[in-house]
Amino acid sequence: MRFDLVDLRLFLLVAERGSITHGAELAGLALASASARIKGMEERLGAPLLERRRRGVVPTAAGQALLHHARAVQNQIEAMTGDLAAYATGLRARVRLMANTAATAELLREILPAFLVAHPGIDIELDERPSHEIAQAVASGAADLGIAATWAGLAHLEQKPFFIDRLVVIAARNRPGLEGRTVNLTELLGESFVGLSTGHALQEHIARQAARLGGRCAPAAHGRC
Template identity: 30%
Template sequence: MRHLDTRTAQIFLTIAQEGSIAKAATRENMVPSAVSKRLQELEAAVGVSLVERSQKGIQLTPAGEAMAHHARVVVLALEALQAEMADYVNGVRGHVRVRVSASALAAGVPAQIQSFLENHPDIKLDLEEQETPVIVRDVIEGRADVGLGPNIFVHEGLQLRPYGRYDLAVAVPQNHPLARHLSLRYEETLAYDHVEQPKTTALSQLLDYAAKQASMIKKTRIHVRGFDAVCHMVGLGMGIGIVPSFLSKTYAPTYSLRFIPLTDAWAHPLICIMYRERSTLPAPALALVEHLEQNASR
């Protein structure tokens, strides 16, 4: 009985992707009989059928779907390991996987990342912009070392450290009926069409919840990705948008907008540094966290 290994995992993934022993053999530069034998030995090792064969080819059983998921994780982890080891050969001494929300990026995190890298040229950062729920999930599940985003979604498995607070505002065209107000409650905006980021973002979900709490219907006309796109659509007269107020310096003159502060208690999110356990952070990730904490807004 063959032990599970990364080569077998890759072959099984190829079978799953191609739906054919012959096609999988071609991709893996093997003869079909060798691929078939690997599959049989894998099924014997796990004690369950992983595929169903028919005239249309090969389909995964439920167990096969589960195997494909775990095989993919194994193969990706090995590829990441190989890439990281290659970086070490080239002088890199540490990697940090970072996930950052759009609000954190807009709040000045890139400048802090840049200053960190200037002080730590031997550390490589793999930084991705993601929606806050994805950031939380990636940190919890170990796909990221550090996250930066609003504390709208909390999780008992996360450690949160404050980085900076920001205020939400209503962005409206300068000739909009709401433009004359000095401040607004969120429910006062619900009489108008809204432009928002995708429904999966933390802010969009927060606004859905706020509308339900007010027993009102939110009319979202357009979903776009990024605050720049929201402000652009608002400037074109496609609706109004809820965005961080600090964006007014950039987008108010660019798109002829007015930014009106929201007075609701929930409209003042805190951008947080997120990680699982400080004591288990790799040294490069801990160095980044300490740098961010030292330069957090007071």
């Protein structure tokens, strides 16, 4: 049993006006065509949808059930049309945003809700990914925007600073040689670190930098490197 959208709209107009003639006029159909469509709907259903009376027509029990669903479908179509029209006129947009773990957990948690409230016509589709995957996704068009670390190979992409996230070493207050000065990674390569979990994008970046500088920094079972 299949009813197309023209059938449903016609039946809705006929039932609301109580007249096949008036319903056909509003639907832009000839009376003969409208009558044939309604008859076809009744044949496919196997039950009458309208009760013919002297002053018009009224829905049968089956017609009342169809009327309920036809109204729901019509409302959905109107809502869909409104949404699509907003996109077509530039009043609504969907942005595919990819961000690394640091940005998602620490930065966007506060920034994004305020942005969405201020710009109700923009939908943000947020996806958390490692920085190198974000660079690839933006380059291929799989994402519109990305928030990634600068080490992720962004030279071929347009870049704008979003946030400076500095890495620091936490050590005992009385540890010799660390008091009141900036420390380079090369000075600490011989030390044992409590790092992030295996496979974490930031931990992998630190390990690569350590290897490039001639040291070694790889997480072990208990997060040491």
